[in-house]
Amino acid sequence: MSLSYQAARQQILDRIHPLEAETVPLLEALGRAVAEPVIAPLDLPRFDNSAMDGYALRAADSGAGVQLRVTGYLAAGSLERPSVEPGCAVRIMTGAPLPPGADTVVPVEKTDGGEVLVTLRETIPPGDHIRWRGEDVRAGDEVLPLGTVLRPPEISLLASFNRTEIAVVRRPRVAILSTGDELVEVGRPLTEGRIVNSNSWALAAAVLELGGIPLQLGIASDTRESLRQKMTAGLQADMLITSAGVSAGDLDLVREVLDELGVEQQFWKIDIKPGRPTAFATKGRVPVFSLPGNPVATLVTFEEFVRPALLKMLGQKQILKPLLRAKLQQPARKKPGRAQFMRVRVREENGVLIASSSGDQNTGILRTSLLANGIAILPADHGDFAAGDEVEIHLLGRDVEWLSATTPDP
Ligand code: AMP
Ligand code: MG
Secondary structure, eight states: OOOOHHHHHHHHHHTOOOOOEEEEEGGGGTTOBBSSOEEOSSOBSSSOEESSSEEEEOGGGOOTTOEEEEEEEEOTTOOOOOOOOTTEEEEEOTTOBOOTTOOEEEEGGGBOOOSSEEEBSSOOOTTTTEEOTTSSBOTTOEEEOTTOBOOHHHHHHHHHTTOSEEEEEOOOEEEEEEEOTTEEOTTSOOOTTOEEOHHHHHHHHHHHHHTOEEEEEEEEOSSHHHHHHHHHHHTTSSEEEEESOOSSSTTOOHHHHHHHTTOEEEEEOOSEESOTTOEEEEETTEEEEEEOSSHHHHHHHIIIIIHHHHHHHTTOSOOSOOOEEEEESSOBOOOTTSEEEEEEEEEEETTEEEEEEOSOOOTTOTHHHHTOSEEEEEOTTOOOBOTTOEEEEEEOSOHHHHHHHHSOOO
16 A cells, blocks of 8 residues: 555656657757757868968978968958968968868967968977867767757757757646635735635746646635536646645545546555655546645655656656765654655765755745755655764755855855
């Protein structure tokens, strides 16, 4: 009956498939995965060219104090092709095509800079300061394997191939449904006993940050009718995430109604803390995550289970975060039974990662999440931890947040 968090994640990933491709303008592809391998259509550089402002010449003609006749001028983009005869040099700018006859370039600093006659200071070896055709990329090379996520360097490469569009994996539309009679929409009057539907915003932000398209479906009240109506709409999306109503309370109807709608339950309850009542189900190719309602548990279970699923749908290759080893700063109390996702502040000291609790680990305390830049995964079968014990951690958020935890601001 009991399901480890690794097994739960595997069951999820086994049922998730990358979405189809769509062709988009180059900039819209930023942060997305290529849906087909990209083969270089041309050599880069496309022609032999100068890497310096200087003179193109024959290496054999060079030497300290040698004087050469300057017979031409080549700017970048120049269409002229003045050839370099023995005893001559052509003034050349960075990026200009190497003229016929020349086999080396001397930077202007190593000459007297003459315009009619130029005097060299030294012997120049052949091939100096030349960028050879194809030395960077050869036509036919597979430069971006399937699933490569496009960053500015990849966008640079595609643009240099003269491409205006690229096929990337479509962004999943992720329906987000909050459930519970106690909820009111953000911006509405907060009457006695009510709380704001903050999970809808937390989940929408988390989906957006990964590249999904959040569809906020609002609030379903704790009735079959309301749940049925909203979930039916949610199942039209590529993924449905619900929050709350999956515990064992009287009004926890989420799983029952999903069942009535023909959604196939894969599992309910994982041996983790927080987030135990998490449920996962599928309807055809639409995955349905039912996350616990507690805002801390909602985001932790999103991070650990929904995030990898969403990245897989987005066609990405690196879908799990690397696990790093860190030493615990303080002891941590733990009962054997469930894996614990402990919210920590990670820093580096003399090449060793140190993880310290970012605050009260009670699921009700969101402040502890605000201060955390990592999650320590305390294994299910383990009891108490002592200070200095080694644990596995992964980082949260973006690299910059991680770096700012260890590097002081200038
Ligand atoms: P439940 O999973 O329904 O037992 O809810 C657990 C806790 O999370 C309760 O204190 C709820 O009030 C709270 N909660 C449920 N849904 C939301 C939501 N959408 N936004 C913020 N808190 C919520
Ligand atoms: Mg509830």
